Amino acid sequence: MPEFDIIVLGGGTGNVVASAADDEDLDVAIVERDGLGGTCLNRGCNPSKKLIHRADVARTVRNADALGVEAEIEDVRFADIVDDVTEKITAEAESKAEIARESENITFYQTEGRFVGERTIEVDLDAGTDELTAQKVVLAGGSRPMIPDAIDGTGEVEFLTSADALGLRERPDRLVVVGGGYIAVEMSHFFGAMGAEVAIVGRGDVLVGREDREVAEFLTGAYADRYEVHTGYEVTELAEENAEKLVRAESESGEEIEVRGDEILLATGRKPNADTWNVEAGGIETDEKGFVETDECLRTSAEGVWAIGDIAGNYMFKHSGDKEAEYAVRNAIHGEEASVEYPGMAHAVFGSPQVGSLGETEGDLDGDDYDVGTFEYDRTALGSALTDEGFAKVLTAPDAEILGFHVVGPHASMLVHEVATAVSAGADADDVAETIHVHPALSEVVQGAFREARGFPPTGL
Incomplete structure (x- = not known):
């Protein structure tokens, strides 16, 4: 041994x-x-x-x-x-x-x-x-x-997992994505941009439902403009019929739908x-x-x-x-007894639009005393030049503690790091709001949200 x-x-x-x-x-x-x-x-x-x-x-x-x-x-x-x-x-x-x-x-x-x-x-x-x-x-x-036991037909109908999809060498003409989380959103963006028709069937009433509600609604709307999106449906069965693969799903009210494609991607979590x-x-x-x-x-x-x-x-x-x-x-x-800490822990969803997030959402803070600041991309010089829209949103405590930060739009995965660094360094919302930001960089979207949350005066007409 x-x-x-x-x-x-x-x-x-x-x-x-x-x-x-x-x-x-x-x-x-x-x-x-x-x-x-x-x-x-x-x-x-x-x-x-x-x-x-x-x-x-x-x-x-x-x-x-x-x-x-x-x-x-x-x-x-x-x-x-x-x-x-x-x-x-x-x-x-x-x-x-x-x-x-x-x-x-x-x-x-x-x-x-x-x-x-x-x-x-x-x-x-x-x-x-x-x-x-x-x-x-x-x-x-x-x-x-994770392959849900509640879905019938997974033992009879071939389907893709995220691991399979990343190595797929032949692009499907029409892909049905089961799930509404970050994997479903990212893979839908990839295959859709590569030219496939994409249909998404998710159980939640929005995509990326764990994100701040406003962010999730914004992303869901953007995807609904490009893809066939069915939210609020629990998938019950996978089947095959006439050389097509079928996803059958049912809403909470009992409404049934049937979505067809030549490939099915199960993106239902891990x-x-x-x-x-x-x-x-x-x-x-x-x-x-x-x-x-x-x-x-x-x-x-x-x-x-x-x-x-x-x-x-x-x-x-x-x-x-x-x-x-x-x-x-x-x-x-090394034999220490160090307690793990996650200062400024952020995450991103690499869909289109991107999402960057850290801390608590408004849903998490229900009933608490907090202030909100939001700032749209198109209110900045560079943001207004982009074809894609979006916004940043910050949640702060009355004493200026940063409770949460959420951004949806171009380069959100990078913009969130300014706030992650600030939180990790012990800075508060006023520090971010007062930091001199390069003009006309997209980071002004972040600063704008913080200035609005903390009631700083506008920078011009």
Whole structure:
């Protein structure tokens, strides 16, 4: 039975821990069934954003006429686009694996693994199985697409998950997207911009329903202008008929719809991989949703085992997982008892329009005393030159504490970082409002929202 100083389960955020352990000359094992880099690199954030960038370019060309620029798209080399992204992602994952294999301190098990006892992991090898053990284990086992049991026909009708969609080499003529969250929104944008007809069937009354209500309504309206959008429908069945795939859904009032396409993408959320790692055998407790339970130091219920990233369910973002990995290094490797903190934790939705958000929404603050400031893109010099509209919205406490910030529109994923930095640095709303902003940059949209929330005088007629 091979013994290590530390075992890292999962090669996504977990490789941050493994690399730090390597730097400390610890004997470390990494167990990862797929490529190093985890979901984000291989079948999530990285490939999807590389593909979405192409979608942004295509949409810009299609809208160029509104700015007096005559342009058209002669062809979209869909397979070439997908192949190019896949090749780059594969090369990066292989590079990480090569670095791991060259290290004298790291043993990389690119295979399935599972707990079979306390800090004991069974791994599949060509010649059978082996068991690994260590005094410390960091579980960074990730998540996977969730397939709802309530949908009939998933065992008979072929469908795509987000992972499948990112590697699809033949563009569907008509894609039916089931779901209304960020994955559904981002994938609808990509395939729609590539020339596919897109229909979306979501259970909520708006898309991205976890965002601030005004932001969600704005995005839903923008998508309804371009795609066939059905909100407020629970999908009940997948079926096939006359070489077409069908999605059947029903509203709360009993109204039934049937949406047809040549491909179906199920984008109905993600579930933690705790079950595939058989965490119960390792004495690791999970909550009712299957996430591994952790304390403020990311310790699990099992002695000497920490959990980070999607499997722990704290935020389920790559950037939050990386922050947790830093704390796992401090606690598991350096013996500290540091409580994880997420200062200025923001997130983005890379649809069209983009969304950037941090902190609380107005729905979260229902009944609390707060002030709101909103500012539209077209009230700024650069924003008014764009073809796409949008707005920024800030929620502040009476004492100027920043409670929440939300922006929907061009470059929202970048604009939100000004506020994330401010919150992390301990700045308040007045600090952001009074900061000199470059004119005429889009960041004036952010400043405008803060000035309005705090009652600062207008800067001109």
